[in-house]
Amino acid sequence: MDQDSFFYDRLHYHSEWQITSIEKGRGTLFVGDGIHRFQEGDVFIIGSNLPHLLKSDSIYYQKDSPGTYAISLFFDQNSFGTGFFDLPELAKVNSFLQEASHGIRFIYPEKKNLQVLIHSILKKEPFSRFQLMIDILGKLASWSSKEQLSISSFTEAQKEIDGHRLNEVFQYTLNQYTQNITLDQIAQVANLSIPAFCRYFKLHTRKSYIRFLNEIRVNAACKLLKESDHTISYICFNTGFQNLSNFNRQFKKIMDFTPSKYREMNG
Numbered sequence: 001m002d003q004d005s006f007f008y009d010r011l012h013y014h015s016e017w018q019i020t021s022i023e024k025g026r027g028t029l030f031v032g033d034g035i036h037r038f039q040e041g042d043v044f045i046i047g048s049n050l051p052h053l054l055k056s057d058s059i060y061y062q063k064d065s066p067g068t069y070a071i072s073l074f075f076d077q078n079s080f081g082t083g084f085f086d087l088p089e090l091a092k093v094n095s096f097l098q099e100a101s102h103g104i105r106f107i108y109p110e111k112k113n114l115q116v117l118i119h120s121i122l123k124k125e126p127f128s129r130f131q132l133m134i135d136i137l138g139k140l141a142s143w144s145s146k147e148q149l150s151i152s153s154f155t156e157a158q159k160e161i162d163g164h165r166l167n168e169v170f171q172y173t174l175n176q177y178t179q180n181i182t183l184d185q186i187a188q189v190a191n192l193s194i195p196a197f198c199r200y201f202k203l204h205t206r207k208s209y210i211r212f213l214n215e216i217r218v219n220a221a222c223k224l225l226k227e228s229d230h231t232i233s234y235i236c237f238n239t240g241f242q243n244l245s246n247f248n249r250q251f252k253k254i255m256d257f258t259p260s261k262y263r264e265m266n267g
Helices: 088-102 111-123 126-141 160-176 183-189 194-205 209-227 232-238 244-255 259-266
Strands: 002-004 017-024 027-031 034-038 043-046 052-056 068-075 104-106 146-148
Touching: 017 111, 027 043, 027 209, 034 209, 043 111, 068 111, 068 126, 088 104, 088 126, 111 126, 160 183, 160 194, 160 209, 183 194, 183 209, 194 209, 209 232, 209 244, 209 259, 232 244, 232 259, 244 259
Parallel strands: none
Antiparallel strands: 002 068, 017 043, 017 068, 027 034, 027 052, 043 104, 104 146
16 A cells, blocks of 8 residues: 555656556656556556656645555566466466556546455455456456557666666656756756767657656646646746747647647546
């Protein structure tokens, strides 16, 4: 269980697969090269060695935070015995776990039933927990409505220094994206020259830093478009964009809709 004022917000990865049910809390989910909003009721699986973090919304960092709560299940290739997932009966599950190297979010219908199953595993005895875990994996492998979270897969474990450097870049960007961040500034955070930083960031995230920064800003804009009555101009300048035309262009490039159309669809 993960219960605190806000979710653990450091970029990290591990060899285990991770199934997470968000019971309480909202924010931004980073998985591989993908950036998404998350909220109560979301269920997703994160593949082995896939970098990820959950950045809670700003309200959760306040003194009167409403609190966050998630249930996560971890398992690796040998958790159920060597060669377990290679059994013919588990071919569909094995294929699903390979697919999870991109991260998957499970969409309605019947997502609530899935959450109940994940929640109930905490109260089971070891053998019953094993049975229920296989049942959960079987259901996930057959789930028809799902969303891929990362275009790229990240099957290789990163070097510790690279993980630390990338996390510093992520944290700086998440804290400063409303400001004018230059390549020179962010390269200094990574302790690299600008050309070396651009190569490094592209290698580890499969995208340019400017693209990454614009995605974070657009993601923040989406939240404001859905949850506030602020004008599009106000949202533009309060999410770090320097002019309205660039905001509209980047928003449509990333979301496939103009900001006004997005608000109309999600109002």
